Amino acid sequence: MERMSGKVAVCGMVLAAVALGAAGCFLGTKEEAKPPAQPIVFLIPAGPGGGNDLTVRALIPGMRQALGQELIAENKPAGKGAVAAAEIMNGRPEDNKLYFNSQTVLLMPYGGMPDVKLERFQPVAQVVEDMGAIIVRQDAPYDTLPEFIAAAKRRGGKIRVAHNGVGSLWHLAAIRFSQAAGVDFKYCAYTSGGRQMLGALVDGEVEVCVISPSESKPFIEAKKVKVLAVMSDRRHTVVPNVPTCREVGLDTVFNVWRGVFTTAGVSEERLNALDAAVRQAVATEEFQAFARNNGLPVKFRGHEEFKRIVYEQREMYAKLFGEIDK
Amino acid sequence: MSFEFYTAGWQLFTLPVLAYMLLGTVIGIIIGALPGLTAMMAVSVLVPLTYTLSPTAGIIMLLGVYCGANYGGSISATLVNIPGTPSAVMTTMDGYPLGQKGKAGLAIGTATVASGLGGIFSVVTMAMFAPLIANIALKFTSLEIFAIALFGVTIMGYISPGSVLKGLISGVFGLLIGCIGFDPTTAVPRFTFGEQNLLSGVQFVAAMIGLFGLAEILLASEKIKDLQTRPELFKMQNPLECLKYLRTLWGNLLRSSVIGVIVGAVPGTGGTIAAIVGYAVQKKVSKNPEGMGKGAVEGIAAPEAANNACCGGALTTLLSLGIPGDAVTAILIGAFVLHGLTPGPMLFESNPDLVSAIFIGMFLIQMLIIALGLNFAQYFAKLLLVPRPILNTIILALCVVGTYGVQNSIFDIGTMIVFAVLGYVMAKASIPRAPIVLALILGPVMEENLRRWLSLAEGHVLESLAGAFTTNPIAMAILAITALTLVLPLFQKSGRLNEGMAEHIVGGKK
Numbered sequence: 001m002e003r004m005s006g007k008v009a010v011c012g013m014v015l016a017a018v019a020l021g022a023a024g025c026f027l028g029t030k031e032e033a034k035p036p037a038q039p040i041v042f043l044i045p046a047g048p049g050g051g052n053d054l055t056v057r058a059l060i061p062g063m064r065q066a067l068g069q070e071l072i073a074e075n076k077p078a079g080k081g082a083v084a085a086a087e088i089m090n091g092r093p094e095d096n097k098l099y100f101n102s103q104t105v106l107l108m109p110y111g112g113m114p115d116v117k118l119e120r121f122q123p124v125a126q127v128v129e130d131m132g133a134i135i136v137r138q139d140a141p142y143d144t145l146p147e148f149i150a151a152a153k154r155r156g157g158k159i160r161v162a163h164n165g166v167g168s169l170w171h172l173a174a175i176r177f178s179q180a181a182g183v184d185f186k187y188c189a190y191t192s193g194g195r196q197m198l199g200a201l202v203d204g205e206v207e208v209c210v211i212s213p214s215e216s217k218p219f220i221e222a223k224k225v226k227v228l229a230v231m232s233d234r235r236h237t238v239v240p241n242v243p244t245c246r247e248v249g250l251d252t253v254f255n256v257w258r259g260v261f262t263t264a265g266v267s268e269e270r271l272n273a274l275d276a277a278v279r280q281a282v283a284t285e286e287f288q289a290f291a292r293n294n295g296l297p298v299k300f301r302g303h304e305e306f307k308r309i310v311y312e313q314r315e316m317y318a319k320l321f322g323e324i325d326k
Numbered sequence: 327m328s329f330e331f332y333t334a335g336w337q338l339f340t341l342p343v344l345a346y347m348l349l350g351t352v353i354g355i356i357i358g359a360l361p362g363l364t365a366m367m368a369v370s371v372l373v374p375l376t377y378t379l380s381p382t383a384g385i386i387m388l389l390g391v392y393c394g395a396n397y398g399g400s401i402s403a404t405l406v407n408i409p410g411t412p413s414a415v416m417t418t419m420d421g422y423p424l425g426q427k428g429k430a431g432l433a434i435g436t437a438t439v440a441s442g443l444g445g446i447f448s449v450v451t452m453a454m455f456a457p458l459i460a461n462i463a464l465k466f467t468s469l470e471i472f473a474i475a476l477f478g479v480t481i482m483g484y485i486s487p488g489s490v491l492k493g494l495i496s497g498v499f500g501l502l503i504g505c506i507g508f509d510p511t512t513a514v515p516r517f518t519f520g521e522q523n524l525l526s527g528v529q530f531v532a533a534m535i536g537l538f539g540l541a542e543i544l545l546a547s548e549k550i551k552d553l554q555t556r557p558e559l560f561k562m563q564n565p566l567e568c569l570k571y572l573r574t575l576w577g578n579l580l581r582s583s584v585i586g587v588i589v590g591a592v593p594g595t596g597g598t599i600a601a602i603v604g605y606a607v608q609k610k611v612s613k614n615p616e617g618m619g620k621g622a623v624e625g626i627a628a629p630e631a632a633n634n635a636c637c638g639g640a641l642t643t644l645l646s647l648g649i650p651g652d653a654v655t656a657i658l659i660g661a662f663v664l665h666g667l668t669p670g671p672m673l674f675e676s677n678p679d680l681v682s683a684i685f686i687g688m689f690l691i692q693m694l695i696i697a698l699g700l701n702f703a704q705y706f707a708k709l710l711l712v713p714r715p716i717l718n719t720i721i722l723a724l725c726v727v728g729t730y731g732v733q734n735s736i737f738d739i740g741t742m743i744v745f746a747v748l749g750y751v752m753a754k755a756s757i758p759r760a761p762i763v764l765a766l767i768l769g770p771v772m773e774e775n776l777r778r779w780l781s782l783a784e785g786h787v788l789e790s791l792a793g794a795f796t797t798n799p800i801a802m803a804i805l806a807i808t809a810l811t812l813v814l815p816l817f818q819k820s821g822r823l824n825e826g827m828a829e830h831i832v833g834g835k836k
Binding site: 204 | 467525526663774778
């Protein structure tokens with residue numbers, strides 16, 4: 001009898017191991033299966049758990065309902081997002097692939113990915129409008145932006161600022177700010193992103209970060225850092241008491257949009273349907289609650305307006321980079 | 327740290343999490359017991375499969391695999407004289423002779439209890455020290471992180487079993503591979519040859535699965551033959567007999583656990599070294615050194631306590647500094663990243679409940695090891711009789727699916743295969759593979775932080791370095807230790823530890 005139960009136990013364990021593997025295979029490959037209705041693949045150029053990933057996953061239920069079609073999120077962080085971008089650019093419009101990104105998509109050509117061409121993307125709708133903010137350590141000896149700028153100028157020498165890689169979003173935001181405020185910055189790259197930049201701010205390696213209040217939310221709530229001003233024409237939901245730069249007399253804006261794209265050449269009819277689906281998904285109570293919890297400022301814009309903004313910004317970046325190179 | 331911090335993790339222990347913890351520990355023990363399948367391989371293959379689980383369930387399950395495998399190696403070490411995992415190499419010294427005397431039950435019972443107690447000791451140390459170290463580490467600047475990474479890279483050549491030169495070859499090769507992808511400060515692509523999949527570097531998990539998963543299958547399929555065993559020895563009578571010896575083992579267990587925790591906490595060293603040092607020290611202090619190597623209970627308890635205590639030590643470094651303490655925790659980083667978490671001091675701020683859950687989970691896993699080991703060791707042993715082709719096929723499938731799953735990339739499967747061939751060649755040339763893993767993790771960390779520090783120094787490198795003696799004393803102390811590690815061996819005829827180790831390992835593999 002004991003021998004028998006031994007065998008059973010061994011079989012059970014082997015089965016458990018196989019079942020785990022099978023479960024893994026199933027869950028892992030489910031996303032690639034193609035049922036007749038041909039689901040839309042929603043590419044996320046980042047790994048799971050980040051802001052882009054969570055936003056897409058929050059959008060999907062609402063869009064699924066609006067389109068009556070299956071949507072599948074697929075994380076493609078490979079090559080710092082270049083692989084996902086190439087999949088959209090080199091695809092056909094009828095592949096039915098969506099893509100979610102911020103202005104990073106405009107910046108990729110400046111950051112070592114010259115092949116990324118905006119013309120190959122069709123903007124579908126904007127979902128989020130975030131912004132840069134001037135953030136310093138909680139114990140910094142200034143509480144307002146003018147005080148900070150005055151202190152920086154008085155000190156002479158360069159103020160150390162963190163950014164998330166040459167030519168990346170927060171690098172540009174910092175450049176914008178430094179030009180407007182007339183403060184000289186020493187730029188330091190923290191390529192892992194926001195967490196690492198803010199960590200460097202907390203341990204004193206840099207003196208200021210220009211980054212979004214949404215990304216800094218845990219640090220702001222833990223009272224490790226404070227926001228001096230936001231670079232936008234309106235205040236930010238995470239720090240409603242913090243003034244905009246304009247309110248304190250500095251004319252600079254750095255809005256950060258995040259939105260949905262597809263491959264260029266998609267039919268007008270399809271584009272309108274997708275645009276409407278994003279609008280409907282953004283309006284759902286579930287998405288609004290998600291945005292509130294994550295400190296994400298929601299701003300919907302349809303494809304025409306979104307496209308206009310995207311191309312306007314591209315001009316601005318071209319000018320900025322032209323100035324940096326000089 | 328408050329009491330609430332330590333208990334906060336309890337709420338994460340839902341039924342599924344407990345189930346995955348049990349599953350992970352069982353898988354770990356099985357993998358550990360099967361010769362050729364290591365903790366490193368099991369964890370690297372399973373990391374991507376935890377993607378669909380919650381972060382807590384995924385990480386706790388992998389910790390179960392990690393600790394379970396470190397223990398499970400003792401089963402095959404005792405029964406067939408083959409360490410199931412490299413860290414069980416010293417357990418063959420006394421475990422096998424004791425098993426041959428018909429006392430396999432006593433041998434495995436001792437290994438179980440020693441592993442569990444060593445593990446528990448390490449968890450307690452981890453829970454005490456990790457938050458303290460993390461608190462200090464929060465203030466670490468680029469210079470400190472560079473110093474720690476450099477120390478890890480330096481030590482890795484010396485600690486690999488066998489030839490220092492081969493260890494260094496492997497490590498330097500890993501550093502070179504770590505250079506592939508975007509330059510960390512200027513965003514210029516390096517060594518990518520226009521391949522966009524390489525812009526963010528070689529996918530780490532894919533490389534690991536190749537080096538340790540697929541390569542092991544290649545190696546194993548070369549020599550498919552059933553193990554020479556005497557099934558009558560597999561009957562394990564009275565594993566509880568070891569409790570009679572426990573009275574005489576307390577000092578041994580405590581000493582070996584301390585050794586394990588320290589060895590584990592040093593970046594670059596792992597369970598194998600811990601076991602070797604634990605055994606060597608026990609032999610020095612033993613009242614009956616001649617008896618060791620001939621089936622002494624103390625010779626089983628020492629390495630087993632040390633290699634399991636190593637888990638807690640390595641995890642302390644990972645959680646508090648974000649730098650892996652050994653090769654398995656290096657792979658565990660992948661599991662954190664997969665769930666959008668960065669191990670390191672910030673984790674204590676951003677996810678204190680997860681950190682607390684890791685402490686509690688590690689503790690429970692050690693209890694599970696004791697319970698499972700004492701009750702079911704003989705059934706785990708039966709797995710030694712499962713035909714290898716069946717096992718290899720399952721693992722092969724997991725390697726491919728797991729690699730693809732990390733970032734939905736076919737390219738990564740190619741990476742995995744390239745690294746499998748590399749791993750195979752390295753194994754044939756007896757070049758250790760673990761230094762590659764550590765270099766691949768530590769290299770980019772080292773480069774990024776050094777470059778940033780240099781750029782902050784703005785050309786005044788020597789002045790900044792001199793200034794660092796007052797502003798960054800910790801970094802300078804670590805750099806001084808690193809310099810000593812490099813210089814001291816030049817004055818000795820040969821690395822004592824290394825020589826002893828090589829001898830033991832060659833002996834143990836027979």
